[in-house]
Amino acid sequence: MEYGLILEWIIKAVLMLLILLIGFAYTTYLERKVLARMQVRYGPNRAGPKGLLQPVADGVKLIFKEELIPAKADKLLFILAPVITVLPALTILAVVPFGGTVNLFGREITLSIAGDLNVGILYLTAVTSITVYGMVLAGWASNNKYAMMGGIRATAQVISYELALGLAFIGPILLASSMSVNEIVNAQGRMGWFFIYQPIGFIIFLIATLAEINRVPFDMPEAEQELVAGYHTEYSGMKFALFMMTEYIKMIVVAVLAATFFLGGYLGPFVDQVPWLGPVYLFIKVFILVFGIIWVRATWPRFRYDRLMAFGWKIMLPLAVLNVLLTGAFIILFPGVIR
Amino acid sequence: MLLEYLPIAVLLILALLLAGIVIALGHMFGPRHPTERKSMPYESGMRPIGPGTRRMPVHFYLVAVLFILFDIEVMFFLPWAVIYKKLGVFGLVEMLIFIAILGVGYVYVWKMGALEWE
Numbered sequence: 001m002e003y004g005l006i007l008e009w010i011i012k013a014v015l016m017l018l019i020l021l022i023g024f025a026y027t028t029y030l031e032r033k034v035l036a037r038m039q040v041r042y043g044p045n046r047a048g049p050k051g052l053l054q055p056v057a058d059g060v061k062l063i064f065k066e067e068l069i070p071a072k073a074d075k076l077l078f079i080l081a082p083v084i085t086v087l088p089a090l091t092i093l094a095v096v097p098f099g100g101t102v103n104l105f106g107r108e109i110t111l112s113i114a115g116d117l118n119v120g121i122l123y124l125t126a127v128t129s130i131t132v133y134g135m136v137l138a139g140w141a142s143n144n145k146y147a148m149m150g151g152i153r154a155t156a157q158v159i160s161y162e163l164a165l166g167l168a169f170i171g172p173i174l175l176a177s178s179m180s181v182n183e184i185v186n187a188q189g190r191m192g193w194f195f196i197y198q199p200i201g202f203i204i205f206l207i208a209t210l211a212e213i214n215r216v217p218f219d220m221p222e223a224e225q226e227l228v229a230g231y232h233t234e235y236s237g238m239k240f241a242l243f244m245m246t247e248y249i250k251m252i253v254v255a256v257l258a259a260t261f262f263l264g265g266y267l268g269p270f271v272d273q274v275p276w277l278g279p280v281y282l283f284i285k286v287f288i289l290v291f292g293i294i295w296v297r298a299t300w301p302r303f304r305y306d307r308l309m310a311f312g313w314k315i316m317l318p319l320a321v322l323n324v325l326l327t328g329a330f331i332i333l334f335p336g337v338i339r
Numbered sequence: 340m341l342l343e344y345l346p347i348a349v350l351l352i353l354a355l356l357l358a359g360i361v362i363a364l365g366h367m368f369g370p371r372h373p374t375e376r377k378s379m380p381y382e383s384g385m386r387p388i389g390p391g392t393r394r395m396p397v398h399f400y401l402v403a404v405l406f407i408l409f410d411i412e413v414m415f416f417l418p419w420a421v422i423y424k425k426l427g428v429f430g431l432v433e434m435l436i437f438i439a440i441l442g443v444g445y446v447y448v449w450k451m452g453a454l455e456w457e
Contacts, residue, residue, distance in 0.1 A: 006349075013350040017357055066370045071378040083358040090354035094347045113346045122417065123347075140392060144380040148392055156399050159406040166413040173420040233381055238365030242358065306456030309402070313454045317409070318445075321438060324416065328423060328431045338424070 004107070012113050020090060024248045025055035031248075031294050038298040059241070067237035070143055077141035082235065082242035085134025088127045089249040095120040095181050096256055099266045099278025111266075111278060112182070120181035121169050124257070125162075128212065131246065132158050138243070139231035150230025153305065154214060160312040161211035161218075164204050167320035171201035171327050172261045175338060185265035191338060195262040197330065200323040202262045204316060209254035211312065213247065216297040218308060255289035256282070401453055412441055 029044065029052070036043025044051035069078055099111035110116075117123060132155050139151015172194050173179055176187035188194055195202040211218040232243040259265060263285050266278035303311070331338050380387045415437070423430050448454065 009346040009349045010353070012346065013353045016350060017353060021357075063364050063368050064370075065365075066372070067365050068373070068377055070380050071375075072380070079362065083355070083362065086358050087351070087354055090357070091347065091351050094350050113350055114343055117343050117347075142380070143390075143392060144382070144387075145389070145393060146382070148395075152395050152399050156402045159410075160402060163406065163409050163413060166410065167416065170413075170416050170420045173417065174423050177421060177424050179417065179421060237369050238361050241365075242361055245361075309456055310454060313405075314449070321441075324420075325431075325434070325438065328434060331424065332428055332431055 008107070008109065009113070016093065016113060017090060020093070020249050020252065021245075023252045024245050025059070027248045027251060027290060028058070028244070029055050030290070031297070034291065034294045035298050038295075062237055062241045065237040067239060068234070070234050072143040073234065074141040074143070077137050078234075079239070081134050081138035081141055082232075082239045082246075083134075084137060085131055085246045086242045086249075088130040089246045089253060092124060092127050092253050093256060095123050096260050097182050097185055097266060097278075098282055100271065100275040102275045111275075116180060116182050118178075118180050120184075121173060121179045124181075125166055125169065128165075129158075129162060131250070134246075135231045138235070142231075142234035144234050146229075147231050147233040150233065154231055157214070157218065157308060157312070158212055160309055161208045161316065164312065164316035164320040165208035165212060167317075167324055168201050168205040168208060169261070170324045171198040174324070174327050174331060181260060185260060185267065188264045189267050193262065193264040193267075197337075198262060198323070198327065200319065201327070202258075204320050204323060205258055205262065208316065209258065210293065210296065211308075213250040213254055215247075215251065215293055217300040217303050219302060251290055251293055252286065255286040255293070258289055259285035398456065405448060405453060408444070409441075412437075 032054070033043040033051070044054040047053040047057040069075060094113040095117050097110070097112035101108050101110050103109075135154040135158075136151040139147045139149070139154070142148070172184050175191070175194055175197055176184040178184065178187070184194075191197075210216075232240060235243060259282060264281075266282045268277060268281035271277045271281065382388070416434075419426075419430065419434060426433070
């Protein structure tokens with residue numbers, strides 16, 4: 001085993017965590033600012049120039065807050081639940097390539113942590129579902145009936161939309177004939193971005209991921225008007241911050257995944273000549289998608305819970321199966337297009 | 340082969356460390372003055388009524404069971420999708436039969452009202 005390799009892994013992992021943390025901080029800022037502008041307000045503008053230091057101020061404030069643990073709560077699970085929730089969000093992106101291969105300090109470095117993993121998509125689907133455990137444990141350990149209801153609702157919703165999400169992954173796999181995320185991006189370089197071939201799949205992916213990360217209009221588990229704050233009602237201070245971190249990091253994560261599977265990932269003009277452009281292109285695509293998620297929040301009201309579940313099971317699931325069949329038929333009918 | 344997963348393990352350990360630090364920060368710097376009132380379960384300021392963990396509607400359980408069934412079916416799509424171009428028309432017909440069988444179960448579940456929320 002080479003020490004340089006281990007050092008490279010550690011540096012990449014630290015960089016990934018730093019990027020996600022900074023991304024989390026400034027997604028909260030972006031969301032508050034964009035929502036404010038859409039409602040003709042200013043948004044945060046006191047801490048630092050244009051309010052740019054607001055996320056730092058929020059973080060410092062949360063560190064010095066009192067943390068309450070309800071009297072009859074399960075203490076161990078209560079502390080463990082936010083950790084279980086945040087871990088998958090931090091590790092999902094390990095298999096996603098952020099760019100091609102760059103030459104740095106005389107080493108060939110691929111801009112991903114484990115991009116060539118041949119079961120990349122299996123890893124993605126497996127890791128995303130772990131977050132559910134954190135939610136339901138948080139709800140149960142709080143010993144609060146609203147938290148519990150929020151946790152159970154979150155579980156039912158996330159697993160219902162996971163079916164459609166899992167089927168939406170099938171389209172890109174069919175077109176690229178591989179479960180490796182790297183290979184899927186390369187295939188998009190050969191035959192064009194997959195959202196051209198997968199318009200239904202792309203829309204299903206966007207809707208299902210919105211439900212998966214509990215964002216508006218699918219934020220039923222945290223419906224403020226009826227469930228206080230859902231599964232993290234009893235959480236305060238830094239544990240609350242961990243839940244918020246999960247929510248916003250997952251926003252970034254699903255944007256990265258949508259960009260990677262349907263919008264060509266890090267690909268763009270001249271990316272072959274200048275590999276450093278890769279992360280820039282990916283950042284632009286992710287920024288647009290995250291902005292879209294925030295826009296949706298500013299625009300749409302919340303779904304009613306029964307309609308939400310009916311929509312997931314009666315429309316999304318059959319549509320996703322149909323999309324798989326259509327893609328299969330397309331590949332057989334037009335073998336020349338798929339390379 | 341397993342070497343490919345080592346970078347993920349490194350990332351996982353560092354992420355765990357980060358989560359631990361975040362929790363520890365809150366414990367170190369946050370004040371702690373628990374009172375009986377404060378450590379009650381939050382119920383919009385009222386005295387909590389009944390136990391915190393209570394019975395849930397059986398429907399949620401039903402959804403979980405259905406999820407397991409259909410999710411396993413989705414897993415069957417994955418290997419099929421990887422070798423689909425080699426299988427060609429045969430693969431499509433096979434999958435049509437598979438989906439037809441799956442569809443019978445789906446229609447049954449729908450007709451029995453398992454997807455309704457009343």
